[in-house]
Amino acid sequence: MRLAEAWRVAVDALRANRLRSVLTMLGVVIGVAAVVALVAIGTGTKQQIEQQVEGLGSNLLIVVPGRLEAGAAPTASTMTLDDVDAVTRVVGDRSRVAVTIQSGETVRAGSRSSFASMQGVLETTPTVFVRRLDRGSYFSRSDVSTGRRVAVLGAAVARQLFGERDPIGRQITVGGVRFRVTGTFEQLGQSLGVDRDSEVHIPVTAAQRLLGTDRIDGLAIRAPDRERIDALGAAVVAALAERHPDTDFSAVTQEQILGVLGDILGVLTGVLAAIAGISLLVGGVGVSNIMLVSVRERTREIGLRKAVGARPRDIGVQFLLEAVLLTTIGGLLGMALGISAALLVDRLSPVPAAITWWSLTLAFGVSATVGIVFGVVPAQRAGRLDPVVALRTE
Amino acid sequence: MTAPPAIVATDVRRVYELDGVSVAALRGVSLTVQPGDYLAIVGTSGSGKSTLMHLLGGLDRPTGGTLLIGGRDVATLTPAEMSRLRNETIGFVFQSFHLLSRTTARDNVALPLVYRGVGRRERRARATAMLERVGLGHRVDHRPNQMSGGEQQRVAIARALVTGPSVLLADEPTGNLDTTTGQSVLALLESLNADGVAVVLVTHDREVADRARRQIVMRDGVIVTTAPPPPVDAEAR
Structure with missing residues (x-):
């Protein structure tokens, strides 16, 4: 089967169950939106702080009493x-x-x-x-x-x-x-x-x-x-x-301050992204679940397709594309939602947000990957169905 | 007949494992389907006729004996090769039609061509031509739920024929139809048979079976009679 044909079949199948497709997508939409928005806020905060530290002037040396170490009490x-x-x-x-x-x-x-x-x-x-x-x-x-x-x-x-x-x-x-x-x-x-x-x-x-x-x-x-x-x-x-x-006296440079702050904010952004990533994972599990239901529901259709010449691979690809379509559309919507949320936060609150290309690419890539990973098991199951059993299913 | 047989089954057996219990559905069946044959397989429920049809159509494999479809031994084929074999040599007609409900008559008929890699435009042209041949040239854009049972079965027959198979396997093709409609579907199958396609009917209906040139009666997984006696070739026993 040609890939274009498989796409058409996948789109048809998603259209046939619009509400279910939308609800399944929602999990991915929320996950991707959360990743994009939180990474944007983390990145924006980091950039703002870096600008502020640099805005103090270049080649600055700050001398304070005491040791500048984590956990040291100010002197x-x-x-x-x-x-x-x-x-x-x-x-x-x-x-x-x-x-x-x-x-x-x-x-x-x-x-x-x-x-x-x-x-x-x-x-x-x-x-x-x-x-x-x-x-x-x-x-x-x-x-x-x-x-x-x-x-x-x-x-x-x-x-x-x-x-x-x-x-x-x-x-x-x-x-x-x-x-x-x-x-x-x-x-x-x-x-x-x-x-x-x-x-x-x-x-x-x-x-x-x-x-x-x-x-x-x-x-x-x-x-x-x-x-x-x-x-x-x-x-x-x-x-x-x-x-x-x-x-004791310590002299610190802007670079040192930036290094420490950058590390802390990098970890923070990572933690935020990981939390958002978990919701994306949950969305993926939802996709897997719905695809299994879809395979069961369309067992007769699978049997018929096999009878008229569909190979196991054709059926597998069809269901895999359906899952990938769900998550990539969900991913695109999630990106749009995440960007809007980040812009809104940036505009309406003192928290800055900066949307970076890498976070968008990552979010889209992850959502497509989620579709593949969570679509593989249902797709394999569909591809391996015995046509005799499948045709007999009522 | 000089052409090679379409299907040759030799001492074919099929044993199912159900919860650790072996159930023999076919216990040694030998049968040849010649090009242009018109054969009815008759039997009560549980006689093994459906199992036999699945094997003849390459949907299933025997657990014993040899089965050649289009000259190829199915035991040596991968699932993908079996799919291709079905696509090229067999057309299926089912009792319950098995049409895709959200799809137009034309796209239902074109489905086997999708798996053969035929382009969309040519698929549609061939499907339309096939629908015209089964008398549904005016229904190409209708969906199954907009058609009568007889029309749906004609769509299914058009789908079975669109790839130009050598054998049409029909499993109780009139089972869901009223008598008149059933008669016209049978008449269609017979006219196709007259054009050279071998037709194998699986049925429990004697009246339907009697229209075939050859009959095979199944009971308990074996062929009990072949009647009326084949007019040309002798059946291997």
């Missing part, structure tokens, strides 16, 4: 601005060194208020990290050395406090202390689960006075190039260790 910082001077001497360029001390504070302007992440920083922050201003200007080195009470607002904070009004030059209070707004940041969105538009930057000296401490939380260095990043990290850690013999 309280003992670093001060004197340590920063020491690090600056190692780096040889103050504009490449940034520090932070952070605290959640209520920021007020008149009757309006906003809860913001207050960041005490050096004037170098916009160049070490990539932070662009929307309006006004960032504070200067003299503002930092004199501890002047000036502030640069994140986009969300500026909007909450001032709405559409220009905040430059206006007074706000941070933790009850008056500051003057000198600039606002461009909108950034979320990064690694943190809303970066609700930051308020003030000079690190002013922040230390506000919090009653001389410590800083951590520092970051932009290395001049990729080759020197590891050596620089080691030198900075050594300089800090000399000043704080009792504390």
